[in-house]
Amino acid sequence: MTSEQLLAPIKAFLQCDTPDEWITEAKKPENLKVLLVDHLICELKAAQTGMFLIRKYASDKQSGSALLKWFEPYEKFVYKKEGTLASLSEHHKLPKSLSAKSDDPFEQNLIDKMVLLIKEELHHFYQVLEIMTARGIEYNSIPAGRYAKGMMRNVRTFEPASLVDKLICGAYIEARSCERFAKLAPHLDDDLNKFYVSLLRSEARHYQDYLALAEQVAGEDISERVKFFGEVEAQLIISDDEDFKFHSGLPNLQ
Ligand SMILES: [Fe+2]
Ligand SMILES: [Fe+2]
Secondary structure, eight states, rough: OOOOHHHHHHHHHHHOOOHHHHHHHTGGGGGGGHHHHHHHHHHHHHHHHHHHHHHHHHHHHHHHHHHHHHHHHHHHHHOOOOHHHHHHHHSSSSSSOOOOOSOOOHHHHHHHHHHHHHHHHHHHHHHHHHHHHTTTTTOOOOOOSSSSHHHTOOHHHHHTTHHHHHHHHHHHHHHHHHHHHHHHGGGHHHHHHHHHHHHHHHHHHHHHHHHHHHHOOOOOHHHHHHHHHHHHHHHHHHHESSSSSSTOOOEEOO
């Protein structure tokens, strides 16, 4: 499948393209550091989203604890600046397989899809850190932008609506990442261009997995809710934003 074929459903799903002004900002050499550090943090957050969903909605207690342990070295690195590329390379494997808390087939499906997603996101995390290390870019924590919060504040507070909304938000975040990687890649140096294009396939699947899970757990048509979050997401992308991050809006940085 070519990049164009991968991107076609994503472009149809998203209600706007990344503005050219964002690309102009993102390709400035002085913004490479914030772009990579924010990307690194986004990969951990993407993996954590999968972990939270499994622990809250699908796994038994023991499996939940095994998941937390799996994340420890990555979280220590991002939140406490402990560890190195070398120490993280030993932590790629989930120590045991995870069990669902009941025989509801949705739980097993959520576990299967999210475990694969977590493995891929943590691998991306490692790859971004490898690139940063090779370029002498030091990791320092930076505050989160408005994007994910801006969507999550619209999540309903009762179940299963809350889970449906979280899954739809997950689908939008993955789809936007995929569209942005594809649009930005040709403007970066060869290594980063190749790396960003290599991410498209998994991010495209993550978006579809989230959407399929949302449809399964809702058990009814969710197109209205998808459209609603699509509008919220597009507003965050096309409205002025004083901050520059991987998911920021239209740059208004004076
Ligand atoms: Fe990723
Ligand atoms: Fe992803």
